[in-house]
Amino acid sequence: MTMAFPQKSSQILRKGRFAAGTPGRRAAVMAGVAALAIAGVAGTSRLIAQIEGDRGIAPVMTSQDIEVSGIDVDVTGKTGADARLAGWKEAEKLAWKKIGGPDMPIESIDAMVSSVVIEREQVGPHRYIARLGVIFDKAKSGGIITAGGTITRSAPMLTIPVLYSGGVAQVYEVRGPWQRAWAEYQDAQSPIDYVRPSGSGGESLILTAGQVGRHSRLWWRNLLDQFEASDVLVPVARLERQWPGGPVMGTFTARYGPDNRFLGSFRLKAANEQDLPRMLDDAVLRIDQLYRGALAQGLLTPDPTLTAGQAVYDGAFAELRDKLMPKASDLPTAPQAGPQITLDQTVLGETAEVSVQFATPDAAAVDAALAAVRGVPGVRGAATVSLAIGGTSVMRVSVVGGAERLAGALKAQGWNVSGGGATLRISR
Structure with missing residues (x-):
């Protein structure tokens, strides 16, 4: 058994689901930031000011030990x-009992302990x-208790810890105590697969307190894809200080999903600012219990509107079109000298890939542009390949008839269309 000192993040190996750890994911996050910088040269200095400095705390790595x-x-x-030695032995006994271990001599329990965290x-x-x-070696204790291997885990959940303090909402704008508590949380034995961003670089621009209030599925799907998550968890902390240096009251709420659904809440109290980290650590454990209970009840199943592929949406649009438009067999017929023209023959030509650039000052502009393009007859699919809120985004469109047909249809809808070949630029 070894001793680990209070600097937990630097002394103990953690499980380590780094939300921006893979090169592909970090490249996806920074692609939006790069697009913002290209779109507005005059705002370059402002953009750098928004992302420079220490914006968040990287989640500590964890092992699979218990x-x-x-x-x-x-x-x-x-x-x-x-x-002190007696206290450590007592903690080992209490920890062993807490994870459901059978009655054993303290010497046997101590032999399975890899470290004690102060x-x-x-x-x-x-x-x-x-x-x-207390950390138990999984190799030694895993065969005795089942906490390490038979537990059912959730899908990857993007975790956005929101803190309300002094009337201001924050996530990664500064290094806050609530985000620190989640970054240092030992989640190895939790059934919830927390995806915890670090808040560095462009993450502080897209993961904000305002993001959790958005309901656009298109927006959430692009965001979750960047962090390889299936859904979102929003643990909220609201701190109220009675007077400077006095007690701190905390109201904590567990929410989840793109609709910010409520799961439960509770209140805790810290005696003073020095006691605040302890209260926040306790709050993280209790919120994790709320999420565990929700998982057991089947409430944390990823929202199907977030995981559905484009084919599902295309099918839904086709079904709606069939309900609103009359069938060819229901249309009145008249004698014609030439061949009969059916509804399926109104769109002629080969399918081509077209790149469409469009201004996106906000999330609503993304939805409007995608809806307009997908509503063009002959469009087989449209998806964003580069998202830049406040700048210029890019979508790739598969359309029958090529760019000329797409441009003509968008002009008919009132869009300004420029460019040519396989690249178009549209604006209102």
Whole structure:
């Protein structure tokens, strides 16, 4: 057994789902930032000012060992050192009981402990008071308890911790205590697969408190794809300070999904600013319990409107079109000398790939442009390949008849269309 000091993030290996850790994902996030910079040369300095500096705290890496945190002990001994050792043994027994381990001698339990994490401690001449964490070696304890291997895990969930403090909402704008608590949370044994961004670079621009209030599925699908997540979790903390240096009241709420659905809430109290980290750590554990309960009830199943592919939407549009438009067999017929022209023959030509650039000052502009293009007869598919809110985004369109047919249809809708060949630029 080894001792790990309070700097948990630097002393203990963590599980490590880094939301921006893979090169592909980081490239996708930075692509939007690059598009913003190209779109407005005059705003380059402002953009740099928004993303420079320390914006967030990277999630600590975790191993798959079994960790139990938040064990409080208060023991006495002949000396401070004896009391401290007795406190560690007591924490190991309590942690083993907490994860459902069978009755065993303390020597056998101690042999399975890989380290003890000191969250805080006070050592006196004959007394030891501390809050400890105990990490059990999975290789030694996994065959005795089932906490490490048979648990059902959720789909990857993008986690956006929102903090309301002093009337201001923040996520990664500054290094806040609520985001720190989630970054340092030991989630190895939680059934929830938390995807925790670090808030660095362009992440601080797209993951904001305002984002959780958006309902656009197109917007959320592009965002979740960047972080390889299936849905979103929003743990919310609202801090109220009674007076400077006095107690801090915290209201904590667990929300999830693109519609920001409510799961549960509770209130905690910190005696002062020094006690605030302890309260936030307790809040993270309780919110994790709320998410665990929701998973057990089947509430954390990814929203099908987020995971559905483009083919599902194309099918829905086709079904709606069939309901609104009369069938060819229902149309009145008249004698004609030439061959009969059916409804399916109104769109002629070969399918071509067209790149469409469009201004996107906000998320509503993205939805409007995609809806306009997808509504053009002959369009087989349209999806954004580069998203830049406040700049120019790009979509790739598969259309029968090529760019000329697409341009003509968009002009008929009132769009300004320029360019030629396989590239068009549209605007209102």
